[in-house]
Amino acid sequence: MxxxxxxxxxxxxxxxxGREQVxxxxxxxxxxxxxIAGPAxxxxxxxxxxxxxxxxxxxxxxxxxxxxxxxxxxxxxxGGNVCAVAQRRGIAAFVVDGVIRDLGEVRExxxxxxxxxxxxxxxxxxxxGAHGEPARVGGVLVHPGDIVVADEEGVVVTPAARREExxxxxxxxxxxxxxxxxxxxxxxxxxxxxxxxxxxxxxx
Numbered sequence: 001m002x003x004x005x006x007x008x009x010x011x012x013x014x015x016x017x018g019r020e021q022v023x024x025x026x027x028x029x030x031x032x033x034x035x036i037a038g039p040a041x042x043x044x045x046x047x048x049x050x051x052x053x054x055x056x057x058x059x060x061x062x063x064x065x066x067x068x069x070x071x072x073x074x075x076x077x078x079g080g081n082v083c084a085v086a087q088r089r090g091i092a093a094f095v096v097d098g099v100i101r102d103l104g105e106v107r108e109x110x111x112x113x114x115x116x117x118x119x120x121x122x123x124x125x126x127x128x129g130a131h132g133e134p135a136r137v138g139g140v141l142v143h144p145g146d147i148v149v150a151d152e153e154g155v156v157v158t159p160a161a162r163r164e165e166x167x168x169x170x171x172x173x174x175x176x177x178x179x180x181x182x183x184x185x186x187x188x189x190x191x192x193x194x195x196x197x198x199x200x201x202x203x204x
Contacts, residue, residue, distance in 0.1 A: 005037035005149050005158070008170045013149055013156040016169050023138025023155040026116045027095065030103055033112035035151035038065040038092040039160075040142050042135040045098070046127035047071025053078055053096070054125060062090025065148040069135035070098030073116050075123030080105030087111040095148055095155055097137040114150045 014022050041060035043052040045068060053068050060066050066086065070077055078086075078094065080102030086094065093112035099119045100106065106113055132144050140157050142148070147158040158166050197203075 004167055005147050006035065008037070008149060008167070008174070009035070010149055010151050010153045010156045012170045012173055013158060013166065014154075016166055016173070017156060017158060021140060021157050021159070023095075023140050023157070025154070027097065027114050027138040027155050028116075029150070029152055030100070030113045030115060030118065031107040032152070033093075033110070035149065036065065036093040036112045037147065037149045038063045040065055040067045040144060040146045040148050040157070041091075041131075042067050042069075042133060042142055042144050043131050044069045044129040044133065044135050045071060045077060045123075046129050048075050048123045049125065049127040049129070050075070050077040050123040051125040051127060052129040052131060053094075054082060056131060057082060057086040057089060057091060059131060060086075060089075060091055064091055065093050065095055065150075066091055067135055067137050067142045067148060068094065068096040068098065069137050070096060073099050074119070075099075075121055076101035076119050077115075077123065078113075079122060080109070083111045083113065084109055093148075093150065095137060095150055097135075112150070114155055 041064040043056045045052045056066050077098045078100045083106045096115045099117050101120050103118045134141050134143050145160040149156050
């Protein structure tokens with residue numbers, strides 16, 4: 001896992017990076033997993049087929065987040081054994097724009113999966129897609145090596161080229177927030193809200 005990003009909430013990253021780097025609400029944790037962070041290993045699967053994800057678990061470096069663009073939500077991309085092997089090989093998590101199966105096994109093993117849900121029927125393993133190319137997952141174009149952070153709030157992708165800049169900004173933001181009392185926050189917030197209302201001609 002990328003421990004430098006491990007302690008940065010997705011909410012902080014979303015504030016810094018904006019909407020286009022935040023996956024849509026369909027990509028959810030499948031169980032109450034801890035926050036995960038790591039560099040993306042990207043794969044694209046053809047509709048109804050999961051070959052490229054299954055190949056990825058033997059190619060991704062330990063600590064990677066395997067990020068998968070799939071062609072559908074009608075067939076499972078992975079099941080319990082694939083997740084168990086990925087976990088054993090040191091992969092941090094799956095973030096897939098698709099569905100998996102064997103949720104009970106995956107949850108019991110403690111392997112983090114963020115996806116669109118579960119379905120009990122698996123796909124085929126016959127079609128070549130891609131590894132190491134940009135993949136569109138949850139509406140975000142993910143490049144290999146981008147930093148993926150996922151928690152109960154959602155999934156945010158930090159472009160690899162901005163990795164250090166965003167980390168420094170995130171730590172500064174978190175430190176500033178930690179110093180501010182709720183009373184001070186409320187005072188600033190109320191002043192901002194009243195000004196916004198006034199600027200729009202609202203009185204009430």
